[in-house]
Amino acid sequence: METMIELQGLSRRFGTVTALTDIDLTIQKGELFGIVGPDGAGKSTLLRLIAAVLDPSAGTAHIHGFESVREAEQVKHHIGYMPQRFGLYPDLTVAENLDFAAQLFGVKGAQRTERLHRLYEFTNLERFKSRPAGLLSGGMKKKLGLACAMIHHPAILLLDEPTTGVDPVARRNFWDLLSGLHAEGITTVVSTPYMDEAERCNRVAFLFKGRVLACDTPEHIKEKVPGKVVVLETSDNRRAHQLLEDGILILDIQTYGEQLNLVMQSDTPHVLDAIRQRLDGITIHRLEPAPIRMEEAFIYLVNQAEREVLA
Amino acid sequence: MMLAIARKEFIHILRDRGTFLLVTIGPLFLMVIFTYTLTTDVKEAPLAVIDLAHNDASTALIDRLDASPKIHVERHLASADETDNLFKRGEVVAAVVIPADYGQVSLTRVPQVEAIIDGTEPISAETVLTEVYQIADAHSRELAGDALQSDLFEPPIYTTQERLYNDALSSKVDFYPGLMGMMLGLPAIALSLSLARERENGTLEQLMATPIAKRALLLGKLWPYLGFGMVDVYALLALGQWVYDVPFTGNLLAYSLIAFLFMFASLGMGLVVSVIARTQQVAVVIAILVFFIPPFFMSGTFFPVDAMPQLVQLEMMSLPATHFVTAGKAIYLQGTALRELWLQVVLLTVISVEMLEVSTFIFRKKVVGGFRRPAPPVLTTKENALS
């Protein structure tokens, strides 16, 4: 295996705000690596550090073997970076934006023709060739961003929230593209606030308040949750939460809108009956075991981290 | 890569109406507005009258002068000696001396008034002069009636009160080449905005992640504005030549070289502004302070450079507009040869190179701390001192 990205003790402060604290990560060639975390977790900061468009306050980052501060310009030959904000020119057409990207990376001649052809095919953007980029739909913009980031066949793709603000169909579509790239062996690092997208990565780093809470395959991360998830819906969730809080059998309680997810040591009928008894006087609409998803795993890890801080 | 940036920037200019207007008809439009307000908007200019005749004819003339919307008779003086003081205090811009024999028309002579003009107020003084001339001329023709042959008429005489610097009355002809230095600041202002705009729109972050060299990026942005700037130069020359009757007497090639160097130097300053300013708003404020106000006050267009404090003079030497106005004026109006202007050529070249180097040096391809600042002073705290 070849290491493509290696981060050691990476930190970044902005004045008094600490955006990232002591990040250690190693990403191998060919991985589809997800950086998952809520708003403000530090995802963009991390990707910017990897893209060498931001310097760390402490620690080092090696990208394709190059150090991100001293050898920032070499790093840029090997990465394709797509910022969270649309970074292309809205007044230039799709074709002009792609041309510009090709010129910047010195892609010309037959190679250029061939790559443009493939990218158009891959993204389905050919129809919109002469449309100003500013007039594309959200999903199309992201696809154009991806195409521009890939024009020089980078070894590493860095995509910052490529599916935020994109409709569900386009989101699925975009992830299909990423899976295709993964199959081709391109190393891709993608950030996302969506837990369901994390399932599609082959490895995931959970980022929370600038720290990596866990970094593993989705399966292993879900296994970190020690127990089972039971879904509970009642007439008075707040009261139910209070009543169950100090139960020995319950490891964690997570609120999802109208529903409570109980992380339990066990979900046998016997245990469920015990819960029913505890909730005497509250109408129970639903109480049943459910499979653990990334979402539960993430919230479990966050709650655990917060408990540690409190302890 | 530089070519790619230049091409892209050219497209931006063509497609953004604001920028396009700013770098194409902007300088022409501004020139028209400026010369218009400078030459025609004189109202009720203060005038001193020295009436040596004290008769019906002189009283009638004074009434007519006062009646003109452009003139207001501010003071009546006993002799012309006091005018200099009044000029210095700025109380009047011109004085009219009515000779003792005014109104006594003989067969051989029609007495005429004399106008004294404040040389430091060329614009309003010129308007006043024209007005006095017309009124006095018309009045004396009326006094003479049909009895006289018109060839006996002499126009009113005018003298310029020499003070400070203007030995001849300044006019459009004198200030037009100087004003060009100011109008040609517009492309530089547009360039100042362009990098700040990319920063604001997030396109700069994308560019920073590419291997583009800093110098290629900055120079690439500069070229299209330089192209438009040169078009502006020739358009302004044409406007001066054919609309304002300011004849171009020098060598066009020499002038082009000076103008090219000036545009390059001031666009280089635009790049520096562009790198430092984080937002377009900041950029525009700095750009106006750098490209508009100083050339207006400092490039010798309206105010004599020699009369300024030394510090200000020194600062002006670093402004491309100063040298452009000096050299451009000399070629434009006097047909001075380029070899006599070698100093300006050298200075403009030095400023150009310097600005390009400074902007490249301070620009950083980083999303935070986008430009290099002087390192903060090292503080020795107690702990440091102990360890």
Ligand SMILES: Nc1ncnc2c1ncn2[C@@H]1O[C@H](COP(=O)(O)OP(=O)(O)OP(=O)(O)O)[C@@H](O)[C@H]1O
């Ligand atoms: N340029 C900056 N200056 C000051 N603070 C910053 C800057 N960039 C990020 N931060 C702060 O660092 C923290 C992490 O921000 P970051 O943008 O990396 O989060 P994120 O996970 O990408 O969030 P989002 O989902 O909103 O994009 C936030 O608290 C943010 O306010």
Ligand SMILES: [Mg+2]
């Ligand atoms: Mg972000």
